[in-house]
Amino acid sequence: MFEQCMYENGNERNKIVLLQASLMMGFWHSEIDEHAQPWYWTGSAISHCQILGLHRDPGTSAYNPHITDRQRSLWRRLWWCCFFRDRWLGLTLGRPLRINLNDSDVPMPLTGDMLFDIDGLSEVGLANHLPSEMPRLSEYWVMLIEMSRQLGDVLVMNYQAARPKGTLDDVAMLERRLLQCRLPDLYEGGLTRISKFYSNHVHLHYQAMLITFYRPWGMEFPEGDAGAKEDWQHRMRLKADHAAAQTNEILDRLVQDELLGLAGPMTPPLLVPAMQTHLLQCKFGDSLAKRIRLNKLEVCMLVMEELQKTYTVASVYRGIFTKAIQQIFPDYPGHVMHTSCSPTSITIPRNEGPTRNSLNNPESLIAGDQLGDSDFGDLGGDDLMAALMDNASVFDFWQACNQL
Structure with missing residues (x-):
C-alpha cells in the first residue's frame, strides 16, 4: 500500500504527509499486525495533528502572513477529518474519545476548504479525476462534521464511564440540538448517482446517531420529576424505533437506485x-x-x-x-x-x-x-x-x- 510505504520507509520528513498517510491508513485493515487497525492509525493521525498544533487556530492571537490561506484550509480540513473519524470510531468500536474540543479553537470547516486545492485544476483534470458535483459533496461533508460534534455530546452524556447523570432538561436540550442538524434534501431532483448516495449516507449517520441517543433513555431515567417516567421512557423507545424504521427507508432507496456499490x-x-x-x-x-x-x-x-x-x-x-x-x-x-x-x-x-x-x-x-x-x-x-x-x-x- 502506497500510504504505508510513505509512512514506514523513514525517508518522509514532512509531518503533514505523515499525518495524511496515517489518516488514510485508518481505512486499511491488516492481516498480520494486530495494532495496524483503524483505531491505531487514526490515533496516530490525531497525535500528528496535536504535535503540529493543528488543533489551534493559527490566527487566534495575530495573523501570521507566512501561513497561506491554502495551508490554513488544508490544516483545518485535516483536523476536522481526524475529529470525524474519532467520533464515529468511538461509537463503532465502543472506545473513548481521543479529542476534547475544549482543547481546540479551530473554526468549523467551510465548503471552500474542500474546494481550495482544486481551484487551479483544468476542466479536463477535474472531469477526469473528480466528481462534477464537488461543491455539493463538500457541503455534505460539512454537515457530517457538524453532526459529529453532536455525536460527541451524545457519547459523553449517555456512555462516558464516569459521567454525571443528566437531568431531564439536559436530555431535552441535547435532543433539540440533534433535531436541528442540517441534512440534505432527500427529495431533491436532478442529483447524480454519487450525490444521491452521499445524501442518503449523511442520513444513515443521522439515524444511527439518533438511535444511539434515544436507546438508553428507553430504560433509564434522568434526574428530575419521575412522575411521568413510564410515559417518557415509552416516547424515547418510540423515537428510537422510528429512527430504525427511517434507516430501513434509506436502505430501500439505496437498493432501488442501485447505489449500494458506492458504499464505503x-x-x-x-x-x-x-x-x-x-x-x-x-x-x-x-x-x-x-x-x-x-x-x-x-x-x-x-x-x-x-x-x-x-x-x-x-x-x-x-x-x-x-x-x-x-x-x-x-x-x-x-x-x-x-x-x-x-x-x-x-x-x-x-x-x-x-x-x-x-x-x-x-x-x-x-x-x-x-x-x-x-x-x-x-x-x-x-x-x-x-x-x-x-x-x-x-x-x-x-x-x-x-x-x-
Whole structure:
C-alpha cells in the first residue's frame, strides 16, 4: 500500500504527509499486525495533528502572513477529518474519545476548504479525476462534521464511564440540538448517482446517531420529576424505533437506485444500531408483530449480504445477528440468505484456528478457517449476545464485540 510505504520507509520528513498517510491508513485493515487497525492509525493521525498544533487556530492571537490561506484550509480540513473519524470510531468500536474540543479553537470547516486545492485544476483534470458535483459533496461533508460534534455530546452524556447523570432538561436540550442538524434534501431532483448516495449516507449517520441517543433513555431515567417516567421512557423507545424504521427507508432507496456499490467501509457499522433496535422489538408483541419486526431486520441482513461482497465485516455482523435471531426464534434457519459466506460462521485469519486476538476487531477478519455457532461461547459469545440483547445500549454491543 502506497500510504504505508510513505509512512514506514523513514525517508518522509514532512509531518503533514505523515499525518495524511496515517489518516488514510485508518481505512486499511491488516492481516498480520494486530495494532495496524483503524483505531491505531487514526490515533496516530490525531497525535500528528496535536504535535503540529493543528488543533489551534493559527490566527487566534495575530495573523501570521507566512501561513497561506491554502495551508490554513488544508490544516483545518485535516483536523476536522481526524475529529470525524474519532467520533464515529468511538461509537463503532465502543472506545473513548481521543479529542476534547475544549482543547481546540479551530473554526468549523467551510465548503471552500474542500474546494481550495482544486481551484487551479483544468476542466479536463477535474472531469477526469473528480466528481462534477464537488461543491455539493463538500457541503455534505460539512454537515457530517457538524453532526459529529453532536455525536460527541451524545457519547459523553449517555456512555462516558464516569459521567454525571443528566437531568431531564439536559436530555431535552441535547435532543433539540440533534433535531436541528442540517441534512440534505432527500427529495431533491436532478442529483447524480454519487450525490444521491452521499445524501442518503449523511442520513444513515443521522439515524444511527439518533438511535444511539434515544436507546438508553428507553430504560433509564434522568434526574428530575419521575412522575411521568413510564410515559417518557415509552416516547424515547418510540423515537428510537422510528429512527430504525427511517434507516430501513434509506436502505430501500439505496437498493432501488442501485447505489449500494458506492458504499464505503463506514456503511456496514451504520446499520448495526437499527438492526439491534429491530432485534429487540422482535421480543415483544404477538406473532404477527414479531414477524413484521423480523422482516425489518431481514431487510438490513439482505443489505449486509450485498455489502459483504466488498467488506468482510458485513458477514461478521450477519453471523452475529443470525445467532441472536435464533435465540428469539429457535427455528430460524441460518441459511436463509444464499451467499458464499455462511451467515452463521465467522472467518478467522491465516488458518490458525479461533483465538481471542483474531476477533479483537471484527473488521480485521479475513478469509480462512471458519468459526461456527458452537464456538461463540468459548470466545465470550455469551457476553456478546447479552450485550446485543441489552434493551438499553448499542454501545455495550460494540464494546463486547471488540473484546472477543
